[in-house]
Amino acid sequence: VANFLLNYALITGMFGLPKLGLMGIGLVTAVVANLMALALAWHIRRHPAYEAYPLRKGLSRLNRQYLKELWRLGLPIGGTYAVEVGLFAFAALCMGTMGSTQLGAHQIALQIVSVAFMVPAGISYAITMRIGQHYGAGQLLDARLAGRVGIAFGAAAMLCFAMVFWLLPNQLVGLFLDHNNPAFRDVINLAVSLLAVAAWFELFDGVQTIAMGCIRGLKDAKTTFLVGLGCYWLIGAPAAWWMAFHLNWGPTGVWWGLALGLACAAVSLTLGFEWKMKRMIRREPQAERFEAIQPQ
Structure with missing residues (x-):
């Protein structure tokens, strides 16, 4: 305020x-x-x-052991944010080479998407803490359940936002520009078309963000960084450039490329969390049996 x-x-x-x-x-x-x-x-x-x-x-x-642990977890987390922000900066540069209309529509659509993204971002932090508590207590089944519930809830929330993007794109863009002003017509039309892509974009972005939180709850930040680096810059950025300039899809090509990179990250991180939990539960069968008989 x-x-x-x-x-x-x-x-x-x-x-x-x-x-x-x-x-x-x-x-x-x-x-x-x-x-x-x-x-x-x-x-x-x-x-x-x-x-x-x-x-x-x-x-x-200052305790060197604690500082080392913070550095071990914090550096790859910061690196993950850096490569993701870099991906969106790359998308803005692509839009800038196309013109001011494309860049303006991109910024409007991205602002709308960013507001919706706050929901999975908040869920991700909550899931990291929940899984961290269960993991530290040796409650592996509960940790896996918390992760699955978080990912499913985040996906459901993003589907709701997707419906809003599909059904009310003009109203959302109208918060930024006056529909009655003919000078804004091209920007508005392009921003509306980008929101149609954003419906898929946001689903994948929400799932991959929550899945990252799940893995970080297991005190593993290196995996999220490596997956993010590979999916964002080996898949997302090249696909955005290729679709926009070689397939001549223009601004929507950039966003479809971003969606592809985020989709790969969402699938990879979700499967990675399941794989890590499966390995941990197999290593501690006694803990699994103990948790299974606990009263709910």
Whole structure:
């Protein structure tokens, strides 16, 4: 709320503030982000739920083992985000070579898709924690069940968004551009056609994101990075370029290429999670039998 109000105020010069335009947006974003960090630090320090955890002790004597573990997990997770963001940056570059109309339609459709993507992104974080808890307690069957439920629920949610993209594309694009203005007609028509591709795009993106969370819950971030690198840059990016410029599909070709890369990642990561869980359960048959007789 603060970000929105302050952005609008500095763009338009409300409340006597200067009209800073884009620079105002950057300034507000920086200020709000830092205030959020301070507010969260204050909350953790004051809330009674954190009293049992000595969060401020030992900061002068950093534990190398813990730092090494954080680095081992954090570096490939960051690398996975980097290769995925790089894929979408590559798509934007492809659109930019086609023209401003294509780039504008791409950005509008991508903003709509990004809002829907927040649902599987949130589910992914929740699934990582749930599977991590079960995995740490040796409850492998429960960990596998949590992963399957998360992937299925995420796919169902994305199918709902797909129906919205198919049935209400003009209304969604209308949030960004005025349908009555003839100057925007080409951008609107192209953005609507991209949303039709996004219906498939979002399904695969949601499943692969949740499947990544499942595997990370097993303390394995390297697999997600390698699968993402291969599917995004060995399949998705070349397919987007080939479909757009060699098959002459244009902007929709770029998005079909992205959808292909994300579909490969979704299938590979889901099968990878199932394979890892199957191997773990086979290694610990006693744990499996113990879990099977526990009361629900």
